[in-house]
Amino acid sequence: MTASASAPAAPTPLPSPGGPGRIALYYRFTPLADPEAVRLWQRTLAVSLGLTGRIIVSPQGINGTVGGPAEAVKRYVRGTREHPAFRGLEVKWSDGSAADFPRLSVRVRPELVAFGAPERIRVDEHGVVGTGEHLPADQLHALVAERAAEGRPVRFLDGRNSVEAAIGRFEDAVIPAAHTTRDLLEAVDSGSLDHLKDQPVVTYCTGGVRCEVLSALLKDRGFSEVYQLDGGIVRYGEAHGDAGLWHGRLAVFDRRLSLAFTDGAETLGRCVTCGGATSHLANCADPACTTLQVRCPDCVAAHPDHVCPRCLERTPA
Ligand SMILES: [Zn+2]
Ligand SMILES: [Zn+2]
Structure with a gap:
Protein backbone atom coordinates (compact mmCIF):
# COMPACT_ATOMS: atom_id res chain seq x y z
CA MET A 1 0.00 0.00 0.00
CA THR A 2 1.38 3.41 -0.88
CA ALA A 3 0.81 6.51 1.17
CA SER A 4 -0.78 8.32 -1.76
CA ALA A 5 -3.45 5.67 -2.19
CA SER A 6 -4.61 6.12 1.38
CA ALA A 7 -4.13 9.85 1.88
CA PRO A 8 -7.50 11.32 2.82
CA ALA A 9 -8.76 14.45 1.04
CA ALA A 10 -8.15 17.86 2.60
CA PRO A 11 -11.14 19.33 4.44
CA THR A 12 -12.90 22.41 3.07
CA PRO A 13 -11.32 25.68 4.23
CA LEU A 14 -12.69 27.37 7.33
CA PRO A 15 -14.88 30.38 6.46
CA SER A 16 -13.42 32.67 9.11
CA PRO A 17 -10.40 31.62 11.13
CA GLY A 18 -10.41 33.42 14.43
CA GLY A 19 -10.40 32.94 18.15
CA PRO A 20 -7.42 31.97 20.26
CA GLY A 21 -4.46 30.33 18.55
CA ARG A 22 -2.79 27.02 19.28
CA ILE A 23 0.46 25.32 18.38
CA ALA A 24 0.60 21.54 17.86
CA LEU A 25 3.87 19.64 18.24
CA TYR A 26 4.02 16.00 17.20
CA TYR A 27 6.06 13.23 15.65
CA ARG A 28 5.67 9.62 14.67
CA PHE A 29 8.36 7.22 13.54
CA THR A 30 6.75 4.84 11.04
CA PRO A 31 7.91 3.61 7.63
CA LEU A 32 6.50 5.75 4.80
CA ALA A 33 6.77 4.17 1.35
CA ASP A 34 6.04 7.41 -0.51
CA PRO A 35 7.16 10.46 1.51
CA GLU A 36 6.65 12.81 -1.46
CA ALA A 37 2.95 11.89 -1.67
CA VAL A 38 2.62 12.46 2.09
CA ARG A 39 4.37 15.83 1.71
CA LEU A 40 1.94 16.99 -1.01
CA TRP A 41 -1.07 15.86 1.01
CA GLN A 42 0.24 17.52 4.20
CA ARG A 43 0.98 20.74 2.35
CA THR A 44 -2.53 20.89 0.87
CA LEU A 45 -4.07 20.13 4.25
CA ALA A 46 -2.07 22.80 6.11
CA VAL A 47 -2.52 25.45 3.39
CA SER A 48 -6.28 24.83 3.24
CA LEU A 49 -6.49 25.57 6.97
CA GLY A 50 -4.25 28.64 6.88
CA LEU A 51 -1.59 27.13 9.16
CA THR A 52 2.10 27.98 9.38
CA GLY A 53 4.99 26.00 10.84
CA ARG A 54 7.45 23.31 9.89
CA ILE A 55 6.61 19.76 8.82
CA ILE A 56 9.27 17.20 7.96
CA VAL A 57 8.30 14.02 6.13
CA SER A 58 10.81 11.22 5.70
CA PRO A 59 10.93 7.50 4.94
CA GLN A 60 11.18 7.30 8.79
CA GLY A 61 7.86 9.09 9.47
CA ILE A 62 6.63 12.61 10.22
CA ASN A 63 7.65 15.44 12.59
CA GLY A 64 5.85 18.76 12.79
CA THR A 65 5.13 21.97 14.63
CA VAL A 66 2.17 23.93 13.27
CA GLY A 67 0.31 26.98 14.49
CA GLY A 68 -2.95 28.72 13.68
CA PRO A 69 -6.46 29.34 15.01
CA ALA A 70 -7.36 26.63 17.55
CA GLU A 71 -10.19 25.15 15.48
CA ALA A 72 -8.04 25.05 12.32
CA VAL A 73 -5.16 23.27 14.11
CA LYS A 74 -7.61 20.75 15.58
CA ARG A 75 -8.96 20.05 12.10
CA TYR A 76 -5.41 19.63 10.84
CA VAL A 77 -4.69 17.05 13.55
CA ARG A 78 -7.94 15.19 12.86
CA GLY A 79 -7.13 15.19 9.14
CA THR A 80 -3.60 13.91 9.74
CA ARG A 81 -4.87 11.11 12.00
CA GLU A 82 -7.09 9.85 9.15
CA HIS A 83 -3.96 8.57 7.40
CA PRO A 84 -3.53 4.91 8.43
CA ALA A 85 0.14 5.51 9.27
CA PHE A 86 -0.74 8.36 11.67
CA ARG A 87 -3.77 6.87 13.44
CA GLY A 88 -3.86 7.92 17.10
CA LEU A 89 -1.02 10.42 16.54
CA GLU A 90 -0.06 11.96 19.89
CA VAL A 91 0.04 15.75 19.96
CA LYS A 92 1.41 18.26 22.47
CA TRP A 93 -0.50 21.52 22.56
CA SER A 94 0.64 24.97 23.54
CA ASP A 95 -0.69 28.52 23.23
CA GLY A 96 0.42 30.36 20.14
CA SER A 97 -0.67 31.16 16.62
CA ALA A 98 0.26 31.18 12.95
CA ALA A 99 2.14 34.43 13.63
CA ASP A 100 4.69 32.49 15.71
CA PHE A 101 6.13 31.00 12.49
CA PRO A 102 7.43 32.98 9.53
CA ARG A 103 5.71 30.69 6.99
CA LEU A 104 4.68 27.13 6.20
CA SER A 105 7.49 24.75 5.29
CA VAL A 106 6.75 21.13 4.35
CA ARG A 107 9.84 19.19 3.28
CA VAL A 108 10.98 15.66 2.55
CA ARG A 109 14.23 14.77 4.31
CA PRO A 110 16.17 11.51 4.56
CA GLU A 111 15.80 11.61 8.37
CA LEU A 112 13.16 12.92 10.78
CA VAL A 113 15.95 14.35 12.91
CA ALA A 114 19.17 15.38 11.16
CA PHE A 115 21.72 13.12 12.86
CA GLY A 116 23.34 12.63 9.46
CA ALA A 117 23.09 8.85 9.65
CA PRO A 118 19.78 7.55 8.26
CA GLU A 119 21.34 4.10 7.79
CA ARG A 120 22.02 3.78 11.54
CA ILE A 121 18.33 3.79 12.46
CA ARG A 122 15.72 1.16 11.70
CA VAL A 123 12.05 2.09 11.86
CA ASP A 124 9.08 -0.27 11.85
CA GLU A 125 5.37 0.30 12.47
CA HIS A 126 6.04 0.43 16.25
CA GLY A 127 8.65 3.19 15.91
CA VAL A 128 12.44 3.21 16.16
CA VAL A 129 13.78 -0.32 16.61
CA GLY A 130 15.88 -0.75 19.77
CA THR A 131 15.12 2.68 21.20
CA GLY A 132 15.37 3.50 24.94
CA GLU A 133 12.50 2.70 27.29
CA HIS A 134 9.88 5.48 27.28
CA LEU A 135 9.68 6.96 30.75
CA PRO A 136 6.46 8.91 31.40
CA ALA A 137 7.05 12.29 33.09
CA ASP A 138 5.05 11.21 36.16
CA GLN A 139 7.35 8.19 36.70
CA LEU A 140 10.63 10.10 36.46
CA HIS A 141 10.78 11.12 40.14
CA ALA A 142 10.07 7.54 41.27
CA LEU A 143 12.92 6.20 39.11
CA VAL A 144 15.30 8.88 40.39
CA ALA A 145 14.41 8.02 44.03
CA GLU A 146 14.67 4.26 43.42
CA ARG A 147 18.08 4.38 41.75
CA ALA A 148 19.42 6.84 44.36
CA ALA A 149 18.40 4.40 47.11
CA GLU A 150 20.32 1.66 45.26
CA GLY A 151 23.40 3.89 45.10
CA ARG A 152 23.18 4.14 41.31
CA PRO A 153 21.99 7.69 40.76
CA VAL A 154 20.19 8.50 37.52
CA ARG A 155 22.21 10.60 35.09
CA PHE A 156 20.39 13.03 32.82
CA LEU A 157 21.74 13.38 29.28
CA ASP A 158 20.70 16.46 27.32
CA GLY A 159 19.77 15.49 23.73
CA ARG A 160 19.75 19.06 22.42
CA ASN A 161 22.38 21.56 21.38
CA SER A 162 24.49 23.45 23.88
CA VAL A 163 22.67 26.79 23.42
CA GLU A 164 19.33 25.18 24.30
CA ALA A 165 20.99 23.60 27.34
CA ALA A 166 22.57 26.92 28.35
CA ILE A 167 19.20 28.45 29.31
CA GLY A 168 17.46 25.36 30.70
CA ARG A 169 18.36 21.81 31.71
CA PHE A 170 17.68 18.96 34.12
CA GLU A 171 19.53 18.81 37.41
CA ASP A 172 23.23 17.95 37.02
CA ALA A 173 22.63 16.94 33.39
CA VAL A 174 25.48 15.88 31.13
CA ILE A 175 25.57 18.39 28.27
CA PRO A 176 27.41 17.06 25.18
CA ALA A 177 29.40 19.66 23.24
CA ALA A 178 26.90 19.90 20.38
CA HIS A 179 26.33 22.77 17.99
CA THR A 180 23.90 20.66 15.95
CA THR A 181 22.19 17.28 16.26
CA ARG A 182 24.96 15.80 14.08
CA ASP A 183 27.42 16.61 16.85
CA LEU A 184 25.39 14.35 19.19
CA LEU A 185 26.17 11.39 16.94
CA GLU A 186 29.84 12.36 17.11
CA ALA A 187 29.61 12.64 20.92
CA VAL A 188 28.26 9.07 21.10
CA ASP A 189 30.67 7.60 18.54
CA SER A 190 33.77 9.29 19.99
CA GLY A 191 33.29 7.55 23.33
CA SER A 192 32.99 10.87 25.18
CA LEU A 193 29.82 9.60 26.90
CA ASP A 194 31.09 6.09 27.64
CA HIS A 195 31.59 6.92 31.34
CA LEU A 196 27.78 6.70 31.57
CA LYS A 197 27.59 3.23 29.99
CA ASP A 198 26.82 1.31 33.17
CA GLN A 199 24.70 3.97 34.84
CA PRO A 200 20.96 4.56 34.53
CA VAL A 201 20.71 7.27 31.86
CA VAL A 202 17.62 9.36 31.09
CA THR A 203 17.84 11.27 27.82
CA TYR A 204 15.61 14.28 27.29
CA CYS A 205 14.90 16.82 24.57
CA THR A 206 12.16 19.33 23.74
CA GLY A 207 9.29 17.07 22.70
CA GLY A 208 10.99 13.67 22.61
CA VAL A 209 11.76 13.16 18.92
CA ARG A 210 15.54 13.53 19.14
CA CYS A 211 15.70 11.06 22.05
CA GLU A 212 14.05 8.33 19.97
CA VAL A 213 17.22 8.28 17.86
CA LEU A 214 19.77 9.28 20.51
CA SER A 215 18.66 6.57 22.96
CA ALA A 216 18.81 3.94 20.20
CA LEU A 217 22.37 5.04 19.35
CA LEU A 218 23.35 4.75 23.03
CA LYS A 219 21.85 1.27 23.35
CA ASP A 220 23.57 0.24 20.14
CA ARG A 221 26.86 1.31 21.71
CA GLY A 222 26.21 -0.92 24.70
CA PHE A 223 24.74 1.45 27.28
CA SER A 224 23.01 -0.84 29.75
CA GLU A 225 20.05 1.14 31.12
CA VAL A 226 18.68 3.86 28.85
CA TYR A 227 15.39 5.70 29.27
CA GLN A 228 13.97 8.53 27.22
CA LEU A 229 11.73 11.11 28.85
CA ASP A 230 8.36 10.52 27.19
CA GLY A 231 6.94 13.70 25.67
CA GLY A 232 10.19 15.48 26.48
CA ILE A 233 10.62 18.62 28.56
CA VAL A 234 7.25 19.90 27.30
CA ARG A 235 5.30 17.10 29.06
CA TYR A 236 7.47 17.24 32.16
CA GLY A 237 6.99 21.01 32.46
CA GLU A 238 3.22 20.64 32.17
CA ALA A 239 3.26 18.18 35.06
CA HIS A 240 5.86 19.72 37.37
CA GLY A 241 6.47 23.31 36.26
CA ASP A 242 9.59 24.64 37.97
CA ALA A 243 9.06 22.70 41.20
CA GLY A 244 10.87 19.52 40.12
CA LEU A 245 14.16 18.55 38.51
CA TRP A 246 13.92 20.93 35.56
CA HIS A 247 15.60 24.35 35.81
CA GLY A 248 15.39 27.41 33.58
CA ARG A 249 13.70 28.16 30.27
CA LEU A 250 12.81 25.87 27.39
CA ALA A 251 14.12 26.87 23.94
CA VAL A 252 11.45 26.42 21.22
CA PHE A 253 11.55 26.52 17.42
CA ASP A 254 9.28 29.42 16.67
CA ARG A 255 9.35 33.18 17.07
CA ARG A 256 8.97 32.92 20.85
CA LEU A 257 12.50 31.36 20.90
CA SER A 258 12.00 30.20 24.50
CA LEU A 259 9.30 29.81 27.12
CA ALA A 260 9.04 29.48 30.89
CA PHE A 261 6.71 27.02 32.62
CA THR A 262 6.07 29.42 35.52
CA ASP A 263 7.04 32.94 36.61
CA GLY A 264 9.52 31.30 38.95
CA ALA A 265 11.78 29.92 36.18
CA GLU A 266 15.48 30.39 36.99
CA THR A 267 17.79 32.40 34.75
CA LEU A 268 20.64 30.00 33.92
ZN1 LIG B 1 26.18 32.93 12.25
ZN1 LIG C 1 25.00 41.35 27.53
Missing part, protein backbone atom coordinates in the same frame (compact mmCIF):
# COMPACT_ATOMS: atom_id res chain seq x y z
CA GLY A 269 22.06 31.67 30.82
CA ARG A 270 25.01 34.07 30.59
CA CYS A 271 25.26 36.71 27.86
CA VAL A 272 28.12 35.80 25.48
CA THR A 273 28.97 39.49 25.13
CA CYS A 274 28.84 40.95 28.66
CA GLY A 275 28.58 37.84 30.84
CA GLY A 276 25.45 39.10 32.57
CA ALA A 277 22.69 36.73 33.68
CA THR A 278 20.09 36.37 30.92
CA SER A 279 18.15 33.64 29.13
CA HIS A 280 17.45 35.88 26.14
CA LEU A 281 18.29 34.22 22.80
CA ALA A 282 19.29 36.25 19.76
CA ASN A 283 19.80 35.28 16.12
CA CYS A 284 23.15 35.69 14.40
CA ALA A 285 23.14 38.95 12.41
CA ASP A 286 23.87 37.04 9.18
CA PRO A 287 20.39 36.45 7.74
CA ALA A 288 21.58 33.20 6.13
CA CYS A 289 22.71 31.79 9.51
CA THR A 290 20.29 30.08 11.89
CA THR A 291 22.61 30.04 14.92
CA LEU A 292 21.19 31.35 18.18
CA GLN A 293 23.30 32.71 20.99
CA VAL A 294 22.54 33.68 24.57
CA ARG A 295 22.73 37.50 24.50
CA CYS A 296 21.06 40.03 26.76
CA PRO A 297 18.66 42.59 25.22
CA ASP A 298 21.07 45.47 26.08
CA CYS A 299 23.95 43.88 24.14
CA VAL A 300 21.63 43.01 21.23
CA ALA A 301 20.55 46.65 21.06
CA ALA A 302 24.13 47.96 21.39
CA HIS A 303 25.61 45.56 18.80
CA PRO A 304 22.89 44.68 16.29
CA ASP A 305 25.49 43.46 13.75
CA HIS A 306 26.94 40.82 16.10
CA VAL A 307 27.57 37.50 14.31
CA CYS A 308 28.11 34.04 15.77
CA PRO A 309 31.68 32.60 16.13
CA ARG A 310 31.26 30.43 13.02
CA CYS A 311 30.27 33.40 10.84
CA LEU A 312 33.02 35.51 12.42
CA GLU A 313 35.59 32.89 11.30
CA ARG A 314 34.33 33.16 7.73
CA THR A 315 34.42 36.97 7.70
CA PRO A 316 37.62 38.33 6.12
CA ALA A 317 39.47 40.65 8.50
Whole structure:
Protein backbone atom coordinates (compact mmCIF):
# COMPACT_ATOMS: atom_id res chain seq x y z
CA MET A 1 0.00 0.00 0.00
CA THR A 2 1.38 3.41 -0.88
CA ALA A 3 0.81 6.51 1.17
CA SER A 4 -0.78 8.32 -1.76
CA ALA A 5 -3.45 5.67 -2.19
CA SER A 6 -4.61 6.12 1.38
CA ALA A 7 -4.13 9.85 1.88
CA PRO A 8 -7.50 11.32 2.82
CA ALA A 9 -8.76 14.45 1.04
CA ALA A 10 -8.15 17.86 2.60
CA PRO A 11 -11.14 19.33 4.44
CA THR A 12 -12.90 22.41 3.07
CA PRO A 13 -11.32 25.68 4.23
CA LEU A 14 -12.69 27.37 7.33
CA PRO A 15 -14.88 30.38 6.46
CA SER A 16 -13.42 32.67 9.11
CA PRO A 17 -10.40 31.62 11.13
CA GLY A 18 -10.41 33.42 14.43
CA GLY A 19 -10.40 32.94 18.15
CA PRO A 20 -7.42 31.97 20.26
CA GLY A 21 -4.46 30.33 18.55
CA ARG A 22 -2.79 27.02 19.28
CA ILE A 23 0.46 25.32 18.38
CA ALA A 24 0.60 21.54 17.86
CA LEU A 25 3.87 19.64 18.24
CA TYR A 26 4.02 16.00 17.20
CA TYR A 27 6.06 13.23 15.65
CA ARG A 28 5.67 9.62 14.67
CA PHE A 29 8.36 7.22 13.54
CA THR A 30 6.75 4.84 11.04
CA PRO A 31 7.91 3.61 7.63
CA LEU A 32 6.50 5.75 4.80
CA ALA A 33 6.77 4.17 1.35
CA ASP A 34 6.04 7.41 -0.51
CA PRO A 35 7.16 10.46 1.51
CA GLU A 36 6.65 12.81 -1.46
CA ALA A 37 2.95 11.89 -1.67
CA VAL A 38 2.62 12.46 2.09
CA ARG A 39 4.37 15.83 1.71
CA LEU A 40 1.94 16.99 -1.01
CA TRP A 41 -1.07 15.86 1.01
CA GLN A 42 0.24 17.52 4.20
CA ARG A 43 0.98 20.74 2.35
CA THR A 44 -2.53 20.89 0.87
CA LEU A 45 -4.07 20.13 4.25
CA ALA A 46 -2.07 22.80 6.11
CA VAL A 47 -2.52 25.45 3.39
CA SER A 48 -6.28 24.83 3.24
CA LEU A 49 -6.49 25.57 6.97
CA GLY A 50 -4.25 28.64 6.88
CA LEU A 51 -1.59 27.13 9.16
CA THR A 52 2.10 27.98 9.38
CA GLY A 53 4.99 26.00 10.84
CA ARG A 54 7.45 23.31 9.89
CA ILE A 55 6.61 19.76 8.82
CA ILE A 56 9.27 17.20 7.96
CA VAL A 57 8.30 14.02 6.13
CA SER A 58 10.81 11.22 5.70
CA PRO A 59 10.93 7.50 4.94
CA GLN A 60 11.18 7.30 8.79
CA GLY A 61 7.86 9.09 9.47
CA ILE A 62 6.63 12.61 10.22
CA ASN A 63 7.65 15.44 12.59
CA GLY A 64 5.85 18.76 12.79
CA THR A 65 5.13 21.97 14.63
CA VAL A 66 2.17 23.93 13.27
CA GLY A 67 0.31 26.98 14.49
CA GLY A 68 -2.95 28.72 13.68
CA PRO A 69 -6.46 29.34 15.01
CA ALA A 70 -7.36 26.63 17.55
CA GLU A 71 -10.19 25.15 15.48
CA ALA A 72 -8.04 25.05 12.32
CA VAL A 73 -5.16 23.27 14.11
CA LYS A 74 -7.61 20.75 15.58
CA ARG A 75 -8.96 20.05 12.10
CA TYR A 76 -5.41 19.63 10.84
CA VAL A 77 -4.69 17.05 13.55
CA ARG A 78 -7.94 15.19 12.86
CA GLY A 79 -7.13 15.19 9.14
CA THR A 80 -3.60 13.91 9.74
CA ARG A 81 -4.87 11.11 12.00
CA GLU A 82 -7.09 9.85 9.15
CA HIS A 83 -3.96 8.57 7.40
CA PRO A 84 -3.53 4.91 8.43
CA ALA A 85 0.14 5.51 9.27
CA PHE A 86 -0.74 8.36 11.67
CA ARG A 87 -3.77 6.87 13.44
CA GLY A 88 -3.86 7.92 17.10
CA LEU A 89 -1.02 10.42 16.54
CA GLU A 90 -0.06 11.96 19.89
CA VAL A 91 0.04 15.75 19.96
CA LYS A 92 1.41 18.26 22.47
CA TRP A 93 -0.50 21.52 22.56
CA SER A 94 0.64 24.97 23.54
CA ASP A 95 -0.69 28.52 23.23
CA GLY A 96 0.42 30.36 20.14
CA SER A 97 -0.67 31.16 16.62
CA ALA A 98 0.26 31.18 12.95
CA ALA A 99 2.14 34.43 13.63
CA ASP A 100 4.69 32.49 15.71
CA PHE A 101 6.13 31.00 12.49
CA PRO A 102 7.43 32.98 9.53
CA ARG A 103 5.71 30.69 6.99
CA LEU A 104 4.68 27.13 6.20
CA SER A 105 7.49 24.75 5.29
CA VAL A 106 6.75 21.13 4.35
CA ARG A 107 9.84 19.19 3.28
CA VAL A 108 10.98 15.66 2.55
CA ARG A 109 14.23 14.77 4.31
CA PRO A 110 16.17 11.51 4.56
CA GLU A 111 15.80 11.61 8.37
CA LEU A 112 13.16 12.92 10.78
CA VAL A 113 15.95 14.35 12.91
CA ALA A 114 19.17 15.38 11.16
CA PHE A 115 21.72 13.12 12.86
CA GLY A 116 23.34 12.63 9.46
CA ALA A 117 23.09 8.85 9.65
CA PRO A 118 19.78 7.55 8.26
CA GLU A 119 21.34 4.10 7.79
CA ARG A 120 22.02 3.78 11.54
CA ILE A 121 18.33 3.79 12.46
CA ARG A 122 15.72 1.16 11.70
CA VAL A 123 12.05 2.09 11.86
CA ASP A 124 9.08 -0.27 11.85
CA GLU A 125 5.37 0.30 12.47
CA HIS A 126 6.04 0.43 16.25
CA GLY A 127 8.65 3.19 15.91
CA VAL A 128 12.44 3.21 16.16
CA VAL A 129 13.78 -0.32 16.61
CA GLY A 130 15.88 -0.75 19.77
CA THR A 131 15.12 2.68 21.20
CA GLY A 132 15.37 3.50 24.94
CA GLU A 133 12.50 2.70 27.29
CA HIS A 134 9.88 5.48 27.28
CA LEU A 135 9.68 6.96 30.75
CA PRO A 136 6.46 8.91 31.40
CA ALA A 137 7.05 12.29 33.09
CA ASP A 138 5.05 11.21 36.16
CA GLN A 139 7.35 8.19 36.70
CA LEU A 140 10.63 10.10 36.46
CA HIS A 141 10.78 11.12 40.14
CA ALA A 142 10.07 7.54 41.27
CA LEU A 143 12.92 6.20 39.11
CA VAL A 144 15.30 8.88 40.39
CA ALA A 145 14.41 8.02 44.03
CA GLU A 146 14.67 4.26 43.42
CA ARG A 147 18.08 4.38 41.75
CA ALA A 148 19.42 6.84 44.36
CA ALA A 149 18.40 4.40 47.11
CA GLU A 150 20.32 1.66 45.26
CA GLY A 151 23.40 3.89 45.10
CA ARG A 152 23.18 4.14 41.31
CA PRO A 153 21.99 7.69 40.76
CA VAL A 154 20.19 8.50 37.52
CA ARG A 155 22.21 10.60 35.09
CA PHE A 156 20.39 13.03 32.82
CA LEU A 157 21.74 13.38 29.28
CA ASP A 158 20.70 16.46 27.32
CA GLY A 159 19.77 15.49 23.73
CA ARG A 160 19.75 19.06 22.42
CA ASN A 161 22.38 21.56 21.38
CA SER A 162 24.49 23.45 23.88
CA VAL A 163 22.67 26.79 23.42
CA GLU A 164 19.33 25.18 24.30
CA ALA A 165 20.99 23.60 27.34
CA ALA A 166 22.57 26.92 28.35
CA ILE A 167 19.20 28.45 29.31
CA GLY A 168 17.46 25.36 30.70
CA ARG A 169 18.36 21.81 31.71
CA PHE A 170 17.68 18.96 34.12
CA GLU A 171 19.53 18.81 37.41
CA ASP A 172 23.23 17.95 37.02
CA ALA A 173 22.63 16.94 33.39
CA VAL A 174 25.48 15.88 31.13
CA ILE A 175 25.57 18.39 28.27
CA PRO A 176 27.41 17.06 25.18
CA ALA A 177 29.40 19.66 23.24
CA ALA A 178 26.90 19.90 20.38
CA HIS A 179 26.33 22.77 17.99
CA THR A 180 23.90 20.66 15.95
CA THR A 181 22.19 17.28 16.26
CA ARG A 182 24.96 15.80 14.08
CA ASP A 183 27.42 16.61 16.85
CA LEU A 184 25.39 14.35 19.19
CA LEU A 185 26.17 11.39 16.94
CA GLU A 186 29.84 12.36 17.11
CA ALA A 187 29.61 12.64 20.92
CA VAL A 188 28.26 9.07 21.10
CA ASP A 189 30.67 7.60 18.54
CA SER A 190 33.77 9.29 19.99
CA GLY A 191 33.29 7.55 23.33
CA SER A 192 32.99 10.87 25.18
CA LEU A 193 29.82 9.60 26.90
CA ASP A 194 31.09 6.09 27.64
CA HIS A 195 31.59 6.92 31.34
CA LEU A 196 27.78 6.70 31.57
CA LYS A 197 27.59 3.23 29.99
CA ASP A 198 26.82 1.31 33.17
CA GLN A 199 24.70 3.97 34.84
CA PRO A 200 20.96 4.56 34.53
CA VAL A 201 20.71 7.27 31.86
CA VAL A 202 17.62 9.36 31.09
CA THR A 203 17.84 11.27 27.82
CA TYR A 204 15.61 14.28 27.29
CA CYS A 205 14.90 16.82 24.57
CA THR A 206 12.16 19.33 23.74
CA GLY A 207 9.29 17.07 22.70
CA GLY A 208 10.99 13.67 22.61
CA VAL A 209 11.76 13.16 18.92
CA ARG A 210 15.54 13.53 19.14
CA CYS A 211 15.70 11.06 22.05
CA GLU A 212 14.05 8.33 19.97
CA VAL A 213 17.22 8.28 17.86
CA LEU A 214 19.77 9.28 20.51
CA SER A 215 18.66 6.57 22.96
CA ALA A 216 18.81 3.94 20.20
CA LEU A 217 22.37 5.04 19.35
CA LEU A 218 23.35 4.75 23.03
CA LYS A 219 21.85 1.27 23.35
CA ASP A 220 23.57 0.24 20.14
CA ARG A 221 26.86 1.31 21.71
CA GLY A 222 26.21 -0.92 24.70
CA PHE A 223 24.74 1.45 27.28
CA SER A 224 23.01 -0.84 29.75
CA GLU A 225 20.05 1.14 31.12
CA VAL A 226 18.68 3.86 28.85
CA TYR A 227 15.39 5.70 29.27
CA GLN A 228 13.97 8.53 27.22
CA LEU A 229 11.73 11.11 28.85
CA ASP A 230 8.36 10.52 27.19
CA GLY A 231 6.94 13.70 25.67
CA GLY A 232 10.19 15.48 26.48
CA ILE A 233 10.62 18.62 28.56
CA VAL A 234 7.25 19.90 27.30
CA ARG A 235 5.30 17.10 29.06
CA TYR A 236 7.47 17.24 32.16
CA GLY A 237 6.99 21.01 32.46
CA GLU A 238 3.22 20.64 32.17
CA ALA A 239 3.26 18.18 35.06
CA HIS A 240 5.86 19.72 37.37
CA GLY A 241 6.47 23.31 36.26
CA ASP A 242 9.59 24.64 37.97
CA ALA A 243 9.06 22.70 41.20
CA GLY A 244 10.87 19.52 40.12
CA LEU A 245 14.16 18.55 38.51
CA TRP A 246 13.92 20.93 35.56
CA HIS A 247 15.60 24.35 35.81
CA GLY A 248 15.39 27.41 33.58
CA ARG A 249 13.70 28.16 30.27
CA LEU A 250 12.81 25.87 27.39
CA ALA A 251 14.12 26.87 23.94
CA VAL A 252 11.45 26.42 21.22
CA PHE A 253 11.55 26.52 17.42
CA ASP A 254 9.28 29.42 16.67
CA ARG A 255 9.35 33.18 17.07
CA ARG A 256 8.97 32.92 20.85
CA LEU A 257 12.50 31.36 20.90
CA SER A 258 12.00 30.20 24.50
CA LEU A 259 9.30 29.81 27.12
CA ALA A 260 9.04 29.48 30.89
CA PHE A 261 6.71 27.02 32.62
CA THR A 262 6.07 29.42 35.52
CA ASP A 263 7.04 32.94 36.61
CA GLY A 264 9.52 31.30 38.95
CA ALA A 265 11.78 29.92 36.18
CA GLU A 266 15.48 30.39 36.99
CA THR A 267 17.79 32.40 34.75
CA LEU A 268 20.64 30.00 33.92
CA GLY A 269 22.06 31.67 30.82
CA ARG A 270 25.01 34.07 30.59
CA CYS A 271 25.26 36.71 27.86
CA VAL A 272 28.12 35.80 25.48
CA THR A 273 28.97 39.49 25.13
CA CYS A 274 28.84 40.95 28.66
CA GLY A 275 28.58 37.84 30.84
CA GLY A 276 25.45 39.10 32.57
CA ALA A 277 22.69 36.73 33.68
CA THR A 278 20.09 36.37 30.92
CA SER A 279 18.15 33.64 29.13
CA HIS A 280 17.45 35.88 26.14
CA LEU A 281 18.29 34.22 22.80
CA ALA A 282 19.29 36.25 19.76
CA ASN A 283 19.80 35.28 16.12
CA CYS A 284 23.15 35.69 14.40
CA ALA A 285 23.14 38.95 12.41
CA ASP A 286 23.87 37.04 9.18
CA PRO A 287 20.39 36.45 7.74
CA ALA A 288 21.58 33.20 6.13
CA CYS A 289 22.71 31.79 9.51
CA THR A 290 20.29 30.08 11.89
CA THR A 291 22.61 30.04 14.92
CA LEU A 292 21.19 31.35 18.18
CA GLN A 293 23.30 32.71 20.99
CA VAL A 294 22.54 33.68 24.57
CA ARG A 295 22.73 37.50 24.50
CA CYS A 296 21.06 40.03 26.76
CA PRO A 297 18.66 42.59 25.22
CA ASP A 298 21.07 45.47 26.08
CA CYS A 299 23.95 43.88 24.14
CA VAL A 300 21.63 43.01 21.23
CA ALA A 301 20.55 46.65 21.06
CA ALA A 302 24.13 47.96 21.39
CA HIS A 303 25.61 45.56 18.80
CA PRO A 304 22.89 44.68 16.29
CA ASP A 305 25.49 43.46 13.75
CA HIS A 306 26.94 40.82 16.10
CA VAL A 307 27.57 37.50 14.31
CA CYS A 308 28.11 34.04 15.77
CA PRO A 309 31.68 32.60 16.13
CA ARG A 310 31.26 30.43 13.02
CA CYS A 311 30.27 33.40 10.84
CA LEU A 312 33.02 35.51 12.42
CA GLU A 313 35.59 32.89 11.30
CA ARG A 314 34.33 33.16 7.73
CA THR A 315 34.42 36.97 7.70
CA PRO A 316 37.62 38.33 6.12
CA ALA A 317 39.47 40.65 8.50
ZN1 LIG B 1 25.00 41.35 27.53
ZN1 LIG C 1 26.18 32.93 12.25
